[in-house]
Amino acid sequence: MVSSDFAFPIPRRRFLQAGAAFAAASFLPARVSTASDIDERRLTVAPGRAAMLGKDNPETEVWSYDGVFPGPLLRVRQGAPVRIVVENRLDEDTTVHWHGIRLPNAMDGVPGLTQPPIRPGESFVYEFTPPDAGTFWYHPHANSLEQLGRGLAGVLIIEEAEPVAVDRDLLWVLRDWRVTAEGQIASGFGNMMEAGMSGRVGNTITLNGAVPGDQPIRAGERARLRLVNVSLARIMGLRFEGHDPVVVAVDGQPCEPHRPDGARILLGPAMRIDLLIDMKGEPGGRYRVIDDFYEGLEYELTRLAYSDEASVRTRFPEPIALPRNPLPEPDLSAAERHELVLEGGMMSRMMGSEAMGRGMMQGMGGMMGMGQEIWSINGTSMTGDGHAGMPPLLTLAQGKTQLITMRNRTAWWHPMHLHGFSFRVLTRNGAEVPHRRWADTVLMAPEDTVEAAFVADSPGDWMLHCHVTDHQMAGLMSVLRVGDAEQEQ
Numbered sequence: 001m002v003s004s005d006f007a008f009p010i011p012r013r014r015f016l017q018a019g020a021a022f023a024a025a026s027f028l029p030a031r032v033s034t035a036s037d038i039d040e041r042r043l044t045v046a047p048g049r050a051a052m053l054g055k056d057n058p059e060t061e062v063w064s065y066d067g068v069f070p071g072p073l074l075r076v077r078q079g080a081p082v083r084i085v086v087e088n089r090l091d092e093d094t095t096v097h098w099h100g101i102r103l104p105n106a107m108d109g110v111p112g113l114t115q116p117p118i119r120p121g122e123s124f125v126y127e128f129t130p131p132d133a134g135t136f137w138y139h140p141h142a143n144s145l146e147q148l149g150r151g152l153a154g155v156l157i158i159e160e161a162e163p164v165a166v167d168r169d170l171l172w173v174l175r176d177w178r179v180t181a182e183g184q185i186a187s188g189f190g191n192m193m194e195a196g197m198s199g200r201v202g203n204t205i206t207l208n209g210a211v212p213g214d215q216p217i218r219a220g221e222r223a224r225l226r227l228v229n230v231s232l233a234r235i236m237g238l239r240f241e242g243h244d245p246v247v248v249a250v251d252g253q254p255c256e257p258h259r260p261d262g263a264r265i266l267l268g269p270a271m272r273i274d275l276l277i278d279m280k281g282e283p284g285g286r287y288r289v290i291d292d293f294y295e296g297l298e299y300e301l302t303r304l305a306y307s308d309e310a311s312v313r314t315r316f317p318e319p320i321a322l323p324r325n326p327l328p329e330p331d332l333s334a335a336e337r338h339e340l341v342l343e344g345g346m347m348s349r350m351m352g353s354e355a356m357g358r359g360m361m362q363g364m365g366g367m368m369g370m371g372q373e374i375w376s377i378n379g380t381s382m383t384g385d386g387h388a389g390m391p392p393l394l395t396l397a398q399g400k401t402q403l404i405t406m407r408n409r410t411a412w413w414h415p416m417h418l419h420g421f422s423f424r425v426l427t428r429n430g431a432e433v434p435h436r437r438w439a440d441t442v443l444m445a446p447e448d449t450v451e452a453a454f455v456a457d458s459p460g461d462w463m464l465h466c467h468v469t470d471h472q473m474a475g476l477m478s479v480l481r482v483g484d485a486e487q488e489q
């Protein structure tokens, strides 16, 4: 019921289109691509109301794309240009960032850095050709703590050229909210204590914009389940009772199919995991999906609810790998090396430091103003959201492989995200990461050290930040410049 908007049969449309194109090609001259061929979408950013807490509760006032949370699911074809016209009907500036998509810098949606902010009443036209198939998402990059916090987020699926052989393509957009007894979003974004700890973790979870009910499933099916965590701060650790999910993609990028460590799927803010799940349960059965990331705070997220219908198959084929995306392969023998050291937060070495002291004194227990420096990267605290005049922390030679060592010298977890690129995660605390899995957001445990590599093929100023939004706002943010050209505003 809850997930019905997001349960997709395998699209057949593709075959029909291919057939039509073939027929037409035999007697029409080859067509030159024109503006009208571009897949054009529109998104309106505006306040709205969502019935996300169920019938017994009042509707919740949200800020939304097209009046709904999650925002409209955009399904776009790999390698085909798309144009998205975004109209801002909020009372404040906004932008849209296409998280994880490799696109030209001018389309990256960071106000003041890659584009002018979209003022109230104005529109901005995004246009890009997604090179990679997979599960991505979109959200603002202006006043994110509040804009994402009030519901501005949607999913962008880039479809593989050939449909993947599964019986169902399921999407779970997961997030938490901090709601009041009246069912409204609690104010108080930017609490200093939270910003120095785990960030604004909420008290209510939704799955596809509703308090999770049972998820209808049929025995014997093979499902692709796309998990997207659009929370401000909540990290999830999911277990599927009675099932044996196989990870087939991380942050949209296909990987060697593998079982998750400890049978638990770790999903930090902004991360996506695509699973292949063979429905080996009994017809009529109920199987719990548990989130036990925070110790002592385990809860049942939802249940897989099997229909009474007979199983559609008795034997399952081997797990399949998704087709690889055309990512440039890092050349480690010719890499430029950089180090990024994360410091700050509560219970940390930085607490005694001057910047930390200043930040905490100003705002202890209160609201975070612009420029509260609680965290730092390489000793620099860039704060707030995207804005004009953010100087690059590092300049990277265009076209070169970049090998970045990130050290988390804090007592907290950080999903560290780089715009504009997917990177290979090479090692974690000295141990090789199997198959050097690609990602755009790497979840770092306290004191973790991670090595990652990517080819800096796309010029421009690209943000790198923690996706716990309170952390980003309070200093865990920086800019990497690829190439040396000054960016145009």
Ligand code: C2O
Residues within 6 Å of the ligand: 097, 099, 139, 141, 270, 417, 419, 463, 465, 467
């Ligand atoms: Cu989801 Cu700056 O990113």
Ligand code: CU
Residues within 6 Å of the ligand: 097, 098, 099, 100, 417, 418, 419, 420
């Ligand atoms: Cu991003």
Ligand code: CU
Residues within 6 Å of the ligand: 413, 414, 415, 466, 467, 468, 471, 472, 476
């Ligand atoms: Cu963080």
